[in-house]
Amino acid sequence: MEEEIKAEFNKIGFALDDEEEILKKCITFCINYNLKPSELVSSWEVYYLNRQLDGSTVQNAEMDGFLLHLQNEQKDAVFKEEPNLHIYSSKDVDMILNYGEEDLKEEIPGTPTDKSLKLYSDPFDSTPKSYGNGYSSGKPSKLVTPFGRRSDKFEVKFNIVNLSVVENNDDEHDNGNLEDEIIKRAQPCKRCSLMVHELGLDPGCRFMYDRIEDRFNALENRIRKHATALFASGLYEEPMDPTVASQRNILAVGMICCDGEGRLNENSIMLQSSVQHSGGRNVRLDLHNLNQFSIFPGQIVAIEGQNPSGHCLIASKLVDSVPLSAPAAVNQHPTKKQALDQDVESTDSSYVQKEISALIASGPFTTTDNLLFEPLTELLAYAGRKLPQLLILMGPFVDSEHPEIKKGTIDGSFDELFRLEILRRLQDHVEYTGTYVRVILVPSIQDAQHDYVFPQPAFDIHSPNLKDQIVSLSNPGIFEANQVKVGCCSVDILKQISREEMSRNPADGTPSDRMSRLANHIISQRSFYPLYPPAEDIPLDFSLAPEALNITSIPDILILPSDMKYFIKVLSLGEGEEQRKCICINPGRLAKGEGGGTFAELNYQGSPDKMNASIIVGSENSLQYKISAY
Template sequence: MEEHLLNEFEEFGLNPNKKVLEKCAELLKKYGITPDTLVNHWIGYAATKLNDEAPSMENMISFEKDLSKELSAKAKIKTEPLSESPVMHNITTITQIAEDDELLVGYGTPARKSSVGAKRTSGLEGTPQNKRLAGLGQTYPVHSPSAFSPTTPGTCSKFSTRNNAGEVVVKYPADDTSINWTRSDEKWGPTIQLHGIAETKLTTKYNYMFNRLKDKFDILEEQINDLGDRMKEKLAIEEFEPNNKLKSETFHTIGRICCDATSGSRLNTSSLLLEGTRNTSSGQSVPLDVSQLKEFSFFPGQVVAVGGSNPTGKKMVVTSVTTPPINPVFKTDVSLEAPLNVIVACGPFTLSDDLEFAPLLELIQQINTMLPHLVIIMGPFLDMKNKKVENGDLDCTYHEHFDIVMKELQSKISNSVQVCIIPSWRDVHHRVVYPTPPFQQENKAANFHMFSDPCILNVNGVFIALTSTDILFQLSKEEISVAPHGSDRLGRLVSHLLSQQSFYPLNPASEEMSIDLEQAEDYCKLGFAPHLLFVPSDLRHFIKNVSGCVVVNTERAVKGVSGGTYSRLQITGHDSTVHIRAEIVRL
């Protein structure tokens, strides 16, 4: 039990002592919960109330009170009867709702209920809710980030006095020799192109989150059909059969994994449903009995083909699960005249309770020392979860604050370095929607490039896919799995992205996310395995080869009130062969 707990903590970069593990094991028995549930609750508790402190016996007392309170609240919700029966929709009612929806097309979207959305809405025009700024109208001089935010005692000094800066925490390959990170060819520079559909639609004004119910249904249906064609080839069958077909012999059907809403809980083996397609199963859902499977991995929104029988017509007894095959790495002509040096970092770039951007200035210093050919900087830059932002404690508008940061980057980073800027839905001054449009920056330096989140870049034939959204952490909270002890959980989470051919396969999305399905259909597809995939996450940093794709979780440049990590890579290649060497380094 304690070993299992330690493995769960280590995925978040935590290493609690034996006494803490014993206390956690005691909580598991007391409240009847699993290790991953306890650790996930700890991560949320530490982030919101402890400034991401490590678990200790002192803070375990307050943590147990919080845990008990939340579990009691959930138990109360489960025992309360529903005021009315849940409404079940079929194709006819969906069509009727879609027709009614057209009458509302001119009225805009309903207001978000979440507190995050409320906070964000109040700042959409870039004006923080701060009484000190009521008369704001004057212009602000351009100055360094360290000058426009008062120092918070203790936190900034903790970052400046860290003693592990520059430590290499991960190498790829693990037994690789030392790498010369200084640029070898001053004259040659890479060519950066956006792969796929141009971002024209995202950069123009459009009504995001304005999708009709019927359009959403059609998009989700098309996704199942597209992946279903690949699975037919894999299974060597001509057609799938209805999921509710009364049949005691083995047959194959297809659908999307979803959770039984009447269960009142997260996805588990008792609430597991397979939602069929309109053409094959008339859109009906069937419960799945997975007791005969030795191993499996499911999450809401996952498209799978299942094999088994349905002797009663009401529940399918599953004996096999087939996932879409991962498309091979894209073959292209690689034209690198010299080793391509790359630095990648993901925000936030401020400590959790100040806006001094000291970590960002440290990153700039590292960039100017190594002078890589390419730098990729992902948001959030002005993080909506920063305490000063939450409290509206700024002396200028959100947009003015962000402009100052961009001017600092463009003035301090060498012109010989190509810089790609990727936004985040957590950027408080930007659109809180996914896919997230690129930043619109006036007077942009020639060596700076603005792209959307997510995106795929073609750098001289090397395909680099990236997203600043923490899809791995969100998947880890929703996934249920049975796997052999010691299996690679992080690698499995990544394989979901490649198999589902999507940067964000989770459906319904996390409560804090706003997914525009129409735009996601065009801009969130991951139709092939790229050479490199960057998925920065709060989960523990790693570099892995998954189905021929080198996947990097750089973690974040800042973790709470302490420094985080960034990654540096050296890429060589010729014709269709690409070799990647990489390190994750403490900032």
């Protein structure tokens, strides 16, 4: 069994630190929980991804945490077999001890009341409303939960990069009363202009009409536009048919694909060219002469090389991006822009400074042990002190993977949960902060209350009084704030590309930043979702505004939430005077399991060289927050 466990770890690329000790513990786990070596290693891979561990070595120090993960998996399995079973724990004892007689009296059934709540007509209380079977409480939460146990909300440490920032001690706000906080809170910046790029995805639009013809046309158009842009740049000759035998060097443009099931390997790489150049035929691609490359299925590339036999194109150069001087969006469908300020169109744009401040967070917005949405409450409290111009929130808001949502035990619809627990909190926040703050909402395909399709239309939010302050975008979405162009997509494309990517690092051992490389693929391919075929859980619909996935111009800021480790990267594209820089942000998840997660804070002043960007991290043990600046 030791050899089997070791072989399974090696199969997925993991080495063992203290091999003898780790294998002994793994054998014990297999015996105690009746697991096969393959099942044990599969559970380790899930634990590794959830904890966002670095490196490919199994550390002995992680075995205790892995044991707890296995115990939770066994408990979840028992719950699935016996859904009505309740296992009592210390939380139940704390709940009984902390709740007094007054709390028990509230459980006495009373006269039925009208459940219909007018979302925007009634003022929002300072305390959350009760919802369903106690998933959100109207009284101060005495129920001891891992997230609610925190005493210090934030531990802020600034590491100044390019901007001079005055350090704020947020603990002073926590110790003061509400009136002092209102008096002491910083004044917000000037209200930013906002212009939304409408991508043809209207709320309530029809989907599930995807045809083979739509998929074919979408892929063909991507190859054709890429080839036209390369030729128009003047740096490359006109593309030719890569399937024709030739002794001279040619340039071929096509899509990387695999010749069968499974991941790419050196013997399964195919290049599918366009109908115009090769009738849509594909040819085997040999990359052994290249010093370095990074490819994945669906990637559009240009290959310089020879095909002496007509059966295999031997590459001597691979170009995976379009030159910035080239018109990347040839015959691109024009996107409409909706100005959300009456004075934006009449104002001379040359006087608008490209400066914004923003907080960026991605769901889930509540921990897995309840539906109290405590992380969202703490985020809004932090935003109430910092007063950024933009609060960018990306789904899932009502997470379809949440244990209570999956069980279907909530008393009410998913839409009611979204409006009561999310929108009412946001309404209260913007009423408290004033008209200077805007909230941007981006849906997710994991949102239980929204359309399960990608690309995804915006939320249908009826808020006549706050339509300029709470704005919903499509997924993916693009908007401009003070002429700073921001693109965002809540689908975890980074993680999906990382699973399918095949790369070769330089032979000289030059280190490669994998996160930057993955993010660069999105920009170089000019697409929010360049992967094809899509991941199994992505409902990609090419009949629904395929231009919504295109990136017509390089954004200043690109937001790509992912389960992979949070980061803020400055991506450089092009060389010399044509070089462009783009800030790519993965804010992580606001809630992780039963604890707090991460979110990002950004102060941008015209360029990546003039910005402060921070990831605010919740400690897993103490659940305090600290800021790591980039």
